Amino acid sequence: MAGTIGAMAVAWFCALVGIAFAAPVDQFGGDDLALSMLWFVVSLGVGAAMWWRMSHPVLVCLATAAVGVVGPLGAVAPLIALPWVIARTDLRRSLWCGGATALALVVTFWRDATVTPQAVFSVALENGIVSYMSPVGYTVLGVLGLAVSVGAGLLRRLVSANADADAARQVAQRADVAAQEARRQATAEARRAADLRAESEALRTELTRQEERDLIAREMHDTVAHQLSLVSLEAASLEVSSEDPGVGDAARSMRSSAHRALEEMRTLIKSLRDGAEEYSGAAPSLADLADLLDGARERGVDVTATVFVTDADAAPPGLTRAVYRVVQESLTNAAKHAPGTRVDVSVRARPGAGMDVVVRNDAAAAGVGVPGGGVGIPGMRERCEALGGSFDAGPTDDGGFRVRAHLPWVAAED
DSSP: OHHHHHHHHHHHHHHHHHHHHHSOGGGOOTHHHHHHHHHHHHHHHHHHHGGGTTTSHHHHHHHHHHHHHHSTTOSHHHHHHHHHHHHHSOHHHHHHHHHHHHHHHHHHHHIIIIIOSSOSSEEEOTTSOEEEOOHHHHHHHHHHHHHHHHHHHHHHHHHHHHHHHHHHHHHHHHHHHHHHHHHHHHHHHHHHHHHHHHHHHHHHHHHHHHHHHHHHHHHIIIIIIHHHHHHHHHHHHHHHHOOOHHHHHHHHHHHHHHHHHHHHHHHHHHHHHHTOSSOOSOOOOTTHHHHHHHHHHHTTOEEEEEEEESSGGGSOHHHHHHHHHHHHHHHHHHHHHSTTSEEEEEEEEETTTEEEEEEEEOOOOTTOSOOOOSOHHHHHHHHHHHTTOEEEEEEOTTSOEEEEEEEOOOOOOO
16 A cells, blocks of 8 residues: 555656646746646546556556656656556566557657756756756666666566465465365265165174074974974873873973973074074073983983082173083983983082083993984084183093083172
8 A cells, every 4th residue: 555655656746747847837827837737637647547557557557658658747657557567467568568668768858858948857057057968868767767667577577476376386285185185085985885884784684684583483483392382292191191100200301391491492582583692591500500410310311410619699691501501411412322321410610710511421332322413512612612611522531421611700800
């Protein structure tokens, strides 16, 4: 703002100087006075034109140069406007405006040297002699003024170009930051899409598993549960109709076993249909081992048991279920594959030390036993390894068979 006001003041003052020297006061009168007043008004317009020298530099430069050529207002105004033409327009417009400004300079200096009675560039000496500037001086002064104007325009253009380059770099940096942010968002969206796909795949897998569970539950209900119900009914009928006490006891034991199997089957079917991650039935406790061993003895298995358990009530349900199933499956295998032999059961458990189970039976007589399904031992091994324990089973040196399992039992913190 201060520069614009200064430019307006300088252009107007220099125009007034040109008018004053073109028509001295002692010569005012008639048409000269009217013409001077006209040029005074025009000088105001020249000064005001400096306000638009930045927004419309070509128009201002050419207009003020034209006024300087046809009137005594001088060439200061186009010299002030020319730098903005050079800074903000192309070479062709700069050459046109530079030529117009040079013409205004030539006409101004020519008028000052030849036409004007009292030259601007003159000095009155003490003896009344007036000294005028030589043509060389006018030439040097004109070239210098034009060079300063052109140099200012080139400098302003350079500064503007650097500013534009900085602005372009800033824009490029902002664009790069925006691109990086867009890439980050795209990566995040891709990751989110991958997570959604994984979740969708997991849901589809879970739905498939649930359908398989439902199918298994239906098959178990339609086949195994139905057969167990028939076994229970036939055992109940045999228990009532038989007069032999031994047969009645055996039938009662069969009915009780079938009833327990049916209850566990119903719980298992419910777990499958509900899609539970774990078996939802009540876990047998270590105290239930006594009933399991007594049931085996009632079925005619010669069982000797050694059970030492510390803090049995604090044992985790998963461990007690695994121990119970290992002993149960081992007794079943011994009854199937080595009937009539002695079975030794050892269970030792203590928090921190873990649970150790050993089930051993003597050698079976040749040709005795029934074939099995081959899934009992792998099932026991999977139970133990799922809990972080160890399991091994195999024949002994004397022809018997031994099952050993160790399950970790972490002591509860006080």
